[in-house]
Amino acid sequence: MGALSEEIRERIRAEFPKYPNKRAVTLNALHIVQDAQRQVSIEAMREIAELLELHPAEVHDTMSFYGFFRDEKAPLGKKRVWVCRSISCMLRGGEELLADVCHDLGVKPGETTADGEVTLEFAECLGVCEGAPCVLVNDECYPNMTAESTRELIKKP
């Protein structure tokens, strides 16, 4: 017991009325936990299963299907930075931008900086092709990025 705080549990429970059954809350619960804890640990999955009255295997099924979720073996940094390398962005320098950020942070896509601040990812189209190349930091999207502006963005507290 105890991977999930009462506050997180409350937030998960608050989702129940929006759906026809508790099973449907699985993804929301995984998001809530990952946002708060930067990972969905095995213990957290066990507790989600209990809250949603599912079998642990069912939660793990869903969690492991989506590359978006991380377990305790590869937790996320405080910031998750996505650099788009899909076609529009690629044509406008997205791949080079990604390479620059990799170099700056000293990590490969998917990895987290040693200080635990930033996790770098590549994205497959963020849906902002008119602003290519674009970058997503956590949930916010930034269009028309350069290596310079991205560096600034990442540094911003």
Place this chain on the structure above:
Amino acid sequence: MINRTESTSQTITLTIDGQSVSVPRGTTIWSAAQAAGIEIPVLCHSPKLEPVGVCRMCVVDVGERVLAPSCMRECRDGMAVDTTSPKVEQHRRVLTRLLLEEHLVPCEREKTSGDCELEALGRRYGLTDPQGHSLPEKATNPLQDFSSPVIAVDHQACILCDRCIRACDDIQSNHVIGRSGKGHNAQIAFDLNSPMGESTCVSCGECVSYCPTGALTPKAITLPIIPKSEMKATDTVCPYCGVGCSTTVYTVDNRIVMTEGRESPVNHGRLCVKGRYGWDYTMHPHRLTKPLIRKESAYPKGALSSEVKETSGQRRKPGGIVDIDEVMPAFREATWDEALDLVAEKLNGIKQAYGNNALAGFGSAKCSNEEAYLFQKLVRAGFGTNNVDHCTRLCHSSSVAALMETIGSGAVTNVFADVENSDVILITGSQTTANHPVAATFMKEATKRGVKLIVVDIRRHDMVDFATHFAQIKPGTDVAFYNGVMHVLIRDGLIDEKFVAQRTCGFDELKKLLLDDYSPEKSAAICGIPAETIVDIAETIGRAKSMLIFWGMGISQHITGTDNARCLISLCLLTGNVGRPGTGLHPLRGQNNVQGASDAGLIPLAYPDYQLVTRFDIRQKFERAWGVELDHHIGLTVVEIMKGALAKSIRGMYILGENPFISDPNINKVRKALASLDFLVVQDIFLTETAEFADVILPASTFFEKTGTYTNTDRRVQLGRKVVDGPGESREDWRIICEISNRLGMSMNYASPADIFAEFASLTESYRGLTYENLGPTGKLWPCRDPEHEDGEKILFGDTFPTLDGKGKLVPCPYLPAAEVPDAVYPYVLSTGRVLEHWHTGSMTRRSQALNAIEPEAFVVIHPIDLAVLNISDGERIRVSSRRGAIELAVRAEESVEPGCIFIPFHFREAAANVLTIDVLDPFGKIPEFKYCAVKIEPVTESASA
């Protein structure tokens, strides 16, 4: 795609490979082809599983643009199906080749049982031939998981057909297996991707039996597994619990190699861990192979092994079976003649000197109907006394007493599989997933179809996960709880008034007691369940069209066991829940032949078929049949016989296959009783704790070494067939009984068990007409009017009860507290019971490698809150003591028990729970109160445990 002009008739006619086939609407093409004798290859499909259509091996040509999966696609009128066109064959060939890309040939299944379905397809398409298709040979396989004691996992051989997932989820309802990852990284996963041996897997092996490849295979238990066609297969049943699952046992050179579930109305091919993996005890090196006689030097008699000598809780040696080296020197080997002559001489001597009633016999609910019948015949006609009993006394005697009194019959009124017709299932005092695992699978399945499940128990066990209502009552307060429920039913007009008026008596008395004294509030104060919950449960029961009640030892093993059962019966009668589909009373029988042993007269008050020894006409009938004069006094029960031994009124005993030293309450007293017998002959397969007190030990046969019939909890009489020959000079039990009887001057001559069965059946109503021939492969339910053509009666008492007035009796029962309630010195309530992997006193299961590996040690379950107060941590060794003795064992912290209550399984001799239990009896069923006594808990100090 749908043909709008299709007729709406219920029969569909189509052609498959040019052959015209008619099937009911809704049939899939695969099933239609199967019925027509056309084999379509499948990988993800299996007839008992829901089709999922993930592998596409079963595709056929139905004249559409793309091929159709036959396991999913329904037949349509006029459809023309081609199952072997070149296009179809090409598709299957490519698919097979792709799947084989990553499959090490031969995989584990192909290497052992030789039936990998993928490799068979590979051969069919010429792909596993070394010249045809070269396969990647990898030196090591990192994807193996050997953590389960019984199952080997090889993810490399897995083709993600989902069969195991459906077997675990849909068939066994254990929900252990899922998928993890996607695409190339997808694989099956146990729970949260744990190693199988650390997951919640209960080792039922269902997934293994459905796996088409070497991904999930059984580990060898005795000899390596080889193709089934090279082994001898024998159809029989499981030796363990009252569910009585049908099995096929495979042997090589007189050794059992593996066991499979077999199709029958009981288990539909399912098994639990005991049935599937727990048979190797029969080949254990400790088997008794020669008659043994106690040496002169080993008198005066007493226990021999240090653990049995003093159960102070000191553990001398690890492991849980009698230390042969310590015990054997007290005995010498003898010939059968010498041993049997000695038995006859001693028993006769006691009879002459102290009278017939100084003798007694314990039979066993593990022996067959034939053995039980012969044993009670020997005691009644040979010894001349009715002092014959068996372990039913310790499990359901109170239930039977209540059932006989109220509805005139002790057997179940309906089979457990009829839950499929119920609205509500009530399970009370039964940890069904552990004690009747396969029956539990059908109950779990029913809840998924929307049947409501009410669980009333002192422990939060696995069935609660499937329950709509759960009442965790305080120990020993069942009567108060059910009285509260019935109060609401009567108060709110939720009873079946017509049924009560026409088919019951005693309503007014019951109503008065309930309405006067058991308001939900008053019940709540006693049983600890909120009044609203009591009302809610009562309303659920009252509104249900049909309810089936299951109960176990949690109801029966109390001094109020009979009252508890009476309440359940009243609950059924008040709501009219007897005699219709989906309704009934079902006390789940523990051992494989509890029902049969009682049916065969292994009880002190009645001859076979519950014909009372006190009735003159009945006695005359048996005197005629057996050719001797019989005693008209009701005999003594198990615990009374032990007391008699202590008091020296019982002097000689014959114990067949029972181990009262571990199974009876208050062991320290049992020890004295066994030691004070003038003569004790024990007939068993192992040197049990009880055999340490014997003068003569006779080597008997295991379930697998003899033929006989066994009657399961549903009243289904099934044939257990001899699978292997017994070791050394061990003999079949029925032969040994005959030898002793003949030496006592009561002649018994039978050619075979079938002969004995015929004699037994002819003296009963219930079994009359049944023969070894007409029992067939899956047995018959008694009563069976026409055994040649019918399966027997599932549901009893549709019109009337076999009581004098034909009515069911409602018996009011006021609540009475348990015999020994906690106090300042002994503040905790102890309840005893079983675990999934073990059986009774452990003499079989602890000698089964797999079962012992899963659950090797004694433990006590305590709530974390209590542990915190006592400053004891999970896993620590502690001492539990009662007024009668003390044991030491490891703690398991669990919230399944309430604070203040602890639970100890009674299988473990080195920490025998029955050292602690109290030998007070229910006044009617004479059953001891195993489920309630007061104990205290202390940490073990270092010096004491050293």
